[in-house]
Amino acid sequence: MTVLSPRPDLWSLDPDVLHLNHGSYGAVPRRTQELLAALRAETEANPMLWFRSVAERLTTSRLELAAYLNTDPAGFALVPNASAGITAALATLPIRPGRRIVLTNHAYGAVRFAAERFARASQAEVVIVDLPLEADDETVVAVISAELDERASVLVVDQISSETATVLPIAQLVEVCKARGIPTVVDGAHAPALIDSPAADGADFWTGNFHKWPASPRATAGLVVAEKWRRETLPLIVSWSEHDERLPERFDMQGTYDYAPWIAAPESLRVLDELNWPVRRAQLSALIDEGAKVVAKALGTCVAEVAHPAATMRLVELPFRGERNPAAGAAFKVRASKELKAEITLTSFDDRVFVRLSAHAYNSRRDYELLAERLPALF
Ligand SMILES: Cc1ncc(COP(=O)(O)O)c(C=O)c1O
Incomplete structure (x- = not known):
């Protein structure tokens, strides 16, 4: 071994x-924990000064996190977790009455709840596609594609599933959806640090956690939004940046909030790099x-x-x-x-x-x- x-x-x-x-x-x-503690000490030494400095520090951190994902920083927003990323994506997409939100039986339970909430609100329905545990890529693409007809409003699919720890063929699925005009939401909660350039496949929305495999402080995740949705994608908390035309900045300021984990997050990427x-x-x-x-x-x-x-x-x-x-x-x-x-x-x-x-x-x-x-x- x-x-x-x-x-x-x-x-x-x-x-x-x-x-x-x-x-x-x-x-x-430890190193990231120490930085986090130092940032919190700085906050408590002068909260006013700290909050005046947050916007600039968030920009620096966000650019580093976007570069790590190898994604366009203009389409990369910070969110507290993948659950928030999925929720913001589903809140943006038009889901009409009688239409379908398509998921698989490998989907994370809370993501299924999110789909159910938005389906209820739009009088739409959730369709769960059954993929066998040991399905190969060809089977996965064929079985999901069979459900992607004109009733589908969106496909929500795992990049790496939680229950089954399986990597799904996202690039092929995104291609099928694009060809049929169906938006895709990719749940990449486990993808950062396990898949290189995980947000590169052209999905409409991709979300992933930095607080899992990249070992960043908890409540640090990213939402990557395709250009066509950037103007209308809104953070879950309505705050002062509500009318900012730039997606990342709109998501940065979430009221009085603990921004230290987002600012400390890149330190863990440096630790992984050194390893x-x-x-x-x-x-x-x-x-x-x-x-x-x-x-x-x-x-x-x-x-x-x-x-x-x-x-x-x-x-x-x-x-x-x-x-x-x-x-x-x-x-x-x-x-x-x-x-x-x-x-x-x-x-x-x-x-x-x-x-x-x-x-x-x-x-x-x-x-x-x-x-x-x-x-x-x-x-
Ligand atoms: C596949 C998948 N999606 C979403 C989530 C939710 O992540 P979070 O708790 O960071 O919102 C998880 C968490 O384990 C997950 O494994």
């Missing part, structure tokens, strides 16, 4: 805990491949064979099947945390249940070996 140096000097994570779920809430390197992230990510892919197998072997199960697994996440099947039961899932995670000192998350697909394992720069082989030793005790 790949030998990696987990660099505990860079992270403040509790060394007595197995941190195997970066995918949910990320983890912020030689593209090489490190390839090493982490090898690590999670092997680590997931070690855990699956201990459980007597297997690693889900999705067509394109996310670079640093894998699904290990649990040794039972059943209906989706969020309360039982939450209780299981609490037991893993308390009894095994392991932070893991569960996902499900059809009647199959999985542990979704992550690998980030602080993980090593030992983490997965220890989980493999401990996890069978919970069954």
Whole structure:
């Protein structure tokens, strides 16, 4: 197995805990935490001075984050999270009565709720396209395309799904939608740092989190808007920049708000850069491949064979099947945390249940070996 140096000097994570779920809430390197603390100290030293300086600092940060995504800064706005990005996108698109918002069965639950809210408001309906867990790109494109008729107002699709940790063929799907005149909203919550230039495929809207894989402070995400929608896309909070014609600036000022995470966010990109992230990510892919197998072997199960697994996440099947039961899932995670000192998350697909394992720069082989030793005790 790949030998990696987990660099505990860079992270403040509790060394007595197995941190195997970066995918949910990320983890912020010490250096970024220190910058964040310094920015907050500066705020408290002189709040007036701080708020006068925010606009300029946000511009600097935003340009750096847009450059990281390799996207046009004029179409890149800061939002607190991918949920906000999806909501702002759906609020912009014309969804007429009787029309459809098309999603897949891999979609994130809260994104489905957002689609349902906008469908209700417009007397439209949500259509869920069923993609098999192990579907290849050709199947994904064919099955989704079959639902994209004149009733479709928008396709909302994951770039990397949460429940199934799968990379979907966004470029092809965007192409199909463009040809049929159907707008696309790409949920790239997990994409930054896992996919290079994730917003490059010409979707109408793309959103992604910096507070997941790029390890930026929480409440930092981006919304990339195609040129044709930039004038009418509005932030969720109505504030003083409401009438600013420029999209990024319109989203910058959200009233009295904690802007420090957005300003500190690029520091984590520099930490990843110093870790030689593209090489490190390839090493982490090898690590999670092997680590997931070690855990699956201990459980007597297997690693889900999705067509394109996310670079640093894998699904290990649990040794039972059943209906989706969020309360039982939450209780299981609490037991893993308390009894095994392991932070893991569960996902499900059809009647199959999985542990979704992550690998980030602080993980090593030992983490997965220890989980493999401990996890069978919970069954
Ligand atoms: C695929 C997907 N979409 C959207 C979200 C929502 O992200 P946030 O909680 O940052 O709004 C998540 C969070 O895990 C996700 O995995």
